Amino acid sequence: MIDFHVLAKEYSTPLYVYDFNYMSRQFEALKEAFKGRKSILAYAVKANSNLSVVKHFAQMGSGADCVSIGEVRRALMCGIPAYRIIFSGVGKQDHEIREALESDILYINLESDAEMQRVEMIARELNITARISVRVNPNIDAKTHPYISTGLHSSKFGVDLNSAKRMYIRAKNSQYLEPVGIHFHIGSQLTELDPIREAAEIVADLVRSLSALKINLKFFDVGGGLGVRYKNETTIEPYEYAQAILSTLTALDMTIICEPGRFLTANAGYFLTKVLYEKQNGDKRFVMVDGAMNDLIRPSLYEAYHHVNTLDKEGEKTLADIVGPVCESGDFLAKDYALPMMQHNDLLVFESAGAYGFGMGSNYNTRGRSAEVALEDGKARLIRRRESFDDIIANEREFLEANE
């Protein structure tokens, strides 16, 4: 059992706490599911990009799926070898492409023909051959929240099958491009297997038709998206997930690349916040806490649910909105949540906060971002200090002084 009171006292709130042993178990479970096949788990760094978290996965042999050059730098800094790093993302800038090519990462996932032309041009300038993969949009409804659904043509992600095929043919004929992989990622927090299997089938068929054109791809990159339990969702077992994918790859000798983010970190994380006040507006009960949407935006952004643990607090429960101090009506961490009466300084623990939590944080309302703490083998250690006022204004201060 994690002693949240001790952690809150030691590190203060709002605070993120991550159970590194839990992350290890998730990583092992997924790795195990793909055993018997060549596979790379490439941790999706954006889910939780704290350097200590990335290093933890690096030490387990993880690769990295990155969506900016900043994330590529994080991965490299943490000891993930370049040959296990993938650069994805729907709009890469020239300087990012150049640095990724110079770093000799495994490949760049392309999301449009126009992007392929930029990559080709930059590779020519550098006089190297760029390893590439195309993100195919299989036009599959992933049946998840629209904001995290990416596999339909109406989303900005990937290219349709015919365009993908044309891109591969062009890439094969280019001296500066080497097609090595194929990629899809139909959405996040997937809890149904059928859309994944269908997408894999469509993409595997494309691989076969490319191979008939003598375009032989090595990497079958299935993206991430494996869902986790926040409330009472039925989730997909890693083994079934792997089987669904592998069953589409008969007679294809390819290395599977899987890019899990949420699956590895979400349920490893806790967001600790303290009660400031209780308040009643007519019939409506509010519990004001020191954490806010700038710390944990998932409830506001996706109507996400986080289980709230009130620890040893007892008493009759009534419904309340748990809200932060930020000046936005959208600043809530939970709506209509059954809670006992709370007092000043009571601790609330938001569960499943290890993915897309801290990383989506901001300094809105000049609030410093939370500290982050790792728990490993029963010991706690700080892995990011709380942001101070000086940290927040660091990039502005000089301009104020220059104008005096």
Ligand SMILES: *Cc1c(COP(=O)(O)O)cnc(C)c1O
């Ligand atoms: C965000 C993302 C992932 C990780 O998604 P999860 O749902 O966190 O597993 C993997 N691949 C790509 C390309 C992504 O954009």
